[in-house]
Amino acid sequence: MEKRTKLALTVTLICGLASGLALAAGGLTVPTDDITIAGKKPVRFPHSTHLELGLDCGSCHHDGNHQPRTAEDIGGLVSVDQLRCVSCHNDDFQNKELQKEKDIFHARCKECHAQGINGKKGPTKCSDCHIKKNKAVEGC
Numbered sequence: 370m371e372k373r374t375k376l377a378l379t380v381t382l383i384c385g386l387a388s389g390l391a392l393a394a395g396g397l398t399v400p401t402d403d404i405t406i407a408g409k410k411p412v413r414f415p416h417s418t419h420l421e422l423g424l425d426c427g428s429c430h431h432d433g434n435h436q437p438r439t440a441e442d443i444g445g446l447v448s449v450d451q452l453r454c455v456s457c458h459n460d461d462f463q464n465k466e467l468q469k470e471k472d473i474f475h476a477r478c479k480e481c482h483a484q485g486i487n488g489k490k491g492p493t494k495c496s497d498c499h500i501k502k503n504k505a506v507e508g509c
Contacts, residue, residue: 397446410499412474422486429477433457 404414419428427437430452443452450456454473462468467476478498482491492498 397443397449397452399440405500406470406474408471410495412498413500414498422489424486428481 399420400416402416404416406412406414425437426440426443430438430443432438432442438452446452454470458467458470458473460468467473478491479493482493485491
């Protein structure tokens, strides 16, 4: 199976489980735990830290017309899959540089981290966001 397909399936599974739990509670809700984006070099995303800085949902999430999504918009979605970049940013996306999730995250996150918000800049080193795999448990 191609690496990109494995990554997409892993992310879909994780998001699907999260959305199932959120939907059971009556709609999509804000994640309270760190989100781990699976892949060759997994990424830890502390959702609560970003909210505490004053970022709103639309800072990262936008609709198909590139309009920022509000918490209400997101709460009304039937599936967390609708928030996934790859739902629009795929092989058919016009801008070739933004067809892969990795490229989207790097472009969006690095730009925001370098500019900062409320006087605080975000981490910009690879190891600040990417998690080192624990070789002792790898393959279990």
